Amino acid sequence: MHWLGRPFNERSTQLFLLVLVLAVTLVTVLHLAVSPQHPLYVSGYTVGLLGKYLCFALLAVAVDLVWGYLGILSLGHGAFFALGGYAMGMYLMRQVGDRGTYGDPVLPDFMVFMNWESLPWYWHGFDMAWFAFLMVFLAPGALALVFGYLAFRSRVTGVYLSIITQAMTFALMLAFFRNEMGFGGNNGLTDFYDILGFDLRSNATGLGLFIASGIALAFGYLLCRSIVASKLGRVCVASRDAEARTRFLGYRVERVQLFVFVVSAMLAGLAGALYVPQVGIINPSEFEPLFSIEIVVWVALGGRATLYGAVIGAILVNYAKTIFTGVMPDAWLFALGGLFVISTVLLPKGIAGVLAHRFRRREASNTTKTEVPA
Amino acid sequence: MRIPCTFLGHARWHAAMTRIVSLGLLCLLIAIPVAATAQDDVDNGQALLEALDVRSFQDKAEAINAIIESEDERANDWLQALLDGDLQRHKDDGRFVIVTDNVGREWPVIDALSGDDLGEMSRRDLARININNALRRQLRSALSMVELYTGDRDERREAAKGLIGKVDDELSDSLASRLENESDEDVRHRLNQALAVYRLEQGDIDAVETLAGSLNSDVRVALTRAADGEGAVADAAQAALADIEQTLKLNRGAETLYFGLSMGSVLVLAAIGLAITFGVMGVINMAHGELIMLGAYSSWMMQQLLPGYPGIAVLLSIPVGFLVSALVGVVIERSVIQHLKGRPLETLLATFGVSLILQQLVRTVVSPLNRSVTTPEWMSGSVAINDALSLTLNRLYVMGFAVLVFAALILVMHRTRLGLEVRAVTQNRAMARSMGIRATRVDIMTFALGSGVAGLAGVALAQLTNVGPNLGQSYIIDSFMVVVFGGVGNLWGTLVAGLSLGIINQVLEPWAGAVLAKIMVLVFIILFIQKRPRGLFPQKGRAAEG
Numbered sequence: 022m023h024w025l026g027r028p029f030n031e032r033s034t035q036l037f038l039l040v041l042v043l044a045v046t047l048v049t050v051l052h053l054a055v056s057p058q059h060p061l062y063v064s065g066y067t068v069g070l071l072g073k074y075l076c077f078a079l080l081a082v083a084v085d086l087v088w089g090y091l092g093i094l095s096l097g098h099g100a101f102f103a104l105g106g107y108a109m110g111m112y113l114m115r116q117v118g119d120r121g122t123y124g125d126p127v128l129p130d131f132m133v134f135m136n137w138e139s140l141p142w143y144w145h146g147f148d149m150a151w152f153a154f155l156m157v158f159l160a161p162g163a164l165a166l167v168f169g170y171l172a173f174r175s176r177v178t179g180v181y182l183s184i185i186t187q188a189m190t191f192a193l194m195l196a197f198f199r200n201e202m203g204f205g206g207n208n209g210l211t212d213f214y215d216i217l218g219f220d221l222r223s224n225a226t227g228l229g230l231f232i233a234s235g236i237a238l239a240f241g242y243l244l245c246r247s248i249v250a251s252k253l254g255r256v257c258v259a260s261r262d263a264e265a266r267t268r269f270l271g272y273r274v275e276r277v278q279l280f281v282f283v284v285s286a287m288l289a290g291l292a293g294a295l296y297v298p299q300v301g302i303i304n305p306s307e308f309e310p311l312f313s314i315e316i317v318v319w320v321a322l323g324g325r326a327t328l329y330g331a332v333i334g335a336i337l338v339n340y341a342k343t344i345f346t347g348v349m350p351d352a353w354l355f356a357l358g359g360l361f362v363i364s365t366v367l368l369p370k371g372i373a374g375v376l377a378h379r380f381r382r383r384e385a386s387n388t389t390k391t392e393v394p395a
Numbered sequence: 396m397r398i399p400c401t402f403l404g405h406a407r408w409h410a411a412m413t414r415i416v417s418l419g420l421l422c423l424l425i426a427i428p429v430a431a432t433a434q435d436d437v438d439n440g441q442a443l444l445e446a447l448d449v450r451s452f453q454d455k456a457e458a459i460n461a462i463i464e465s466e467d468e469r470a471n472d473w474l475q476a477l478l479d480g481d482l483q484r485h486k487d488d489g490r491f492v493i494v495t496d497n498v499g500r501e502w503p504v505i506d507a508l509s510g511d512d513l514g515e516m517s518r519r520d521l522a523r524i525n526i527n528n529a530l531r532r533q534l535r536s537a538l539s540m541v542e543l544y545t546g547d548r549d550e551r552r553e554a555a556k557g558l559i560g561k562v563d564d565e566l567s568d569s570l571a572s573r574l575e576n577e578s579d580e581d582v583r584h585r586l587n588q589a590l591a592v593y594r595l596e597q598g599d600i601d602a603v604e605t606l607a608g609s610l611n612s613d614v615r616v617a618l619t620r621a622a623d624g625e626g627a628v629a630d631a632a633q634a635a636l637a638d639i640e641q642t643l644k645l646n647r648g649a650e651t652l653y654f655g656l657s658m659g660s661v662l663v664l665a666a667i668g669l670a671i672t673f674g675v676m677g678v679i680n681m682a683h684g685e686l687i688m689l690g691a692y693s694s695w696m697m698q699q700l701l702p703g704y705p706g707i708a709v710l711l712s713i714p715v716g717f718l719v720s721a722l723v724g725v726v727i728e729r730s731v732i733q734h735l736k737g738r739p740l741e742t743l744l745a746t747f748g749v750s751l752i753l754q755q756l757v758r759t760v761v762s763p764l765n766r767s768v769t770t771p772e773w774m775s776g777s778v779a780i781n782d783a784l785s786l787t788l789n790r791l792y793v794m795g796f797a798v799l800v801f802a803a804l805i806l807v808m809h810r811t812r813l814g815l816e817v818r819a820v821t822q823n824r825a826m827a828r829s830m831g832i833r834a835t836r837v838d839i840m841t842f843a844l845g846s847g848v849a850g851l852a853g854v855a856l857a858q859l860t861n862v863g864p865n866l867g868q869s870y871i872i873d874s875f876m877v878v879v880f881g882g883v884g885n886l887w888g889t890l891v892a893g894l895s896l897g898i899i900n901q902v903l904e905p906w907a908g909a910v911l912a913k914i915m916v917l918v919f920i921i922l923f924i925q926k927r928p929r930g931l932f933p934q935k936g937r938a939a940e941g
Binding site for chain 1: 731739741743744750754917921922927
């Protein structure tokens, strides 16, 4: 695992991990050790909200890996996120057991409602946690593998690729909306009770999931960072900037693209799996093209090809969304639309770009200052 | 419900009824002793109607026959009113009235006997003369017979069609005699069929020959009944049925093709503007769907501005929709897209933002609810090709409109200076510029043109579906699929792709369902792109690079 440890030497990674650990610890302490009357107390609701942001941040990191370093604008990462979420949702659904409205020990409520006799084959195994957690990675990974293999092999790139990824998530959305698919149709999967034996409605479980999301984000970030910093990452960037030239140099670009695409899809699936128990529902709306394209804007606003920028963007935009939809829901689409335009036209390098620029200028002025007396 | 309140007292009616009666068609039952001798017409009619107002349906049937036999000139109106439930009796003075409009509590009525306008009566003072299904059948055949003798050509046609499967012993004779005097070929054909169905029921094998090839559903019912059994008649009927099935299949195929072409032409309209901007500028305009929506809303606005003239409003909304969308398109190009030259992915994101803003703008300014545009009279209705196939007119108009728009675009692209410059910039931007073409101006013009065409698509769509803020969103992915499938920068490719996707969708729909058909089409295109990444008709040569 030496390659996974290499990013620890980078300053940006150290800083990022430090901030992440501090933030998670701070929230934990404020939630556990401060009395609920105290103004600094972080409620269980807020912990759940922050956990959700962390999942989105992980999703943004996954998108940044393919868009920022591989140059593939995926407008379908919401599909991988949702597939991971559905895998988790199926596990949680099976955990409900006979506590559902209809009290069937095996069949989820919606299947009883539709008069299904037995569990469809693809629902088998999801009563076992290890299997479900494996599927969280395998389901989106397999989709990405097949889709990516077909796309990269025939060198579909640029806008074409973006459009067909969008078509993919749109097709999946339509499919999951169908009741016959056996995933609860319009309503999706909801009314969960517990995960691994812990009550999902208790604050302690919420905090646990929040911490787990933090760990997952750290892991995802480290993984992406180590890929990017490796030789493989160099080939990624090369193929992003000059795909044909990289190919002529003898690199199998499509294999690199496929590998990174699948890793990214799995990370998105992990994010979805952690997201579902925290919000308590998964339905086909996560497959909506709008959601997938929103993720891209988090990354664009935060700054492409920096990874930490994606995290900043995801958290900022979602915080703004929470505020806006609470105060003036009608204005949110204006704000989001404006964000799209501003982040592409005015902030081509995103917030991370602005930060880096500032940082570099200060460093430059520092060096000139030190140089002057010399 | 309105009924014709002209009291048709015609010589034709008399002649018709005389013939019917003389043939003994309807005098099968004992005539009710009505005051036939009464000199006063009103009294006579009163008595005829009195006989209807009895409890027993059997007696009512006899009363109806009595009315027919009476040769009273008002009989047609009475029977029609009776069938429609509009023949009513005033509870207090026992007067018979015909309700001309049964909406609300106060109903306008006319006197059933004199035809005088009696103003309005409260529904509570009136009692309807009830009929049952057997009587309804009897009334319908009687009325069809009357129509057959007195109606104009279209009425006779409908009457003959209505009689198919309803002919019984008594009717058959009078129909046969009617057939001799009928001059219209179509009516004769229908009458022949009606008689043949009757003869088929009697076991006449020759009748099958007359019925073969008919698409009428009543004929098919009769044949199916005859085919269920053994013997020569059943065999013949089975053969005829198989034949008809074959024809029906063809008809269904034609219908699917029609719907497919209609859907395809909508797709072409929606996608062709996109094909132009994408082809020329390499720019993905995600706000294209919203430009379509704006076109649809301009159509709606025109109707709000010109209430009562839906036809003129539709015609005017064509240029208005074009201009509105073109203008908005130019604003988008100048404010956003020109700053993102050479960064197609960022353009995609920025224009998506614009689309969100436009959607929300319409939601805030107009309404989040769907609006509907009234179809002008000359565009509604349908054209009946045969008994099993009829084509809706508004779809036909949209198809024609799509063809016109496409032809106009081809002309613009190949016969004008602008088209020449657009094609030059599409092929090689740098070279075109060095030849003195102002590429920026071409960009603006192209964008205006593409956006305007999107507006036209919206105007057409407003005639087919409801107009709402989400209208554009549902077409954007489809439009992209069409462009990508057809090959970028190729108008003919867009046409072929749009039409074929429309047809594929309609062919799949019956056996897969609408949603699954759509999914299958999407998957098909995703797979197709793997095989031919540049679409059906890729650009060739140097233009293909970059």
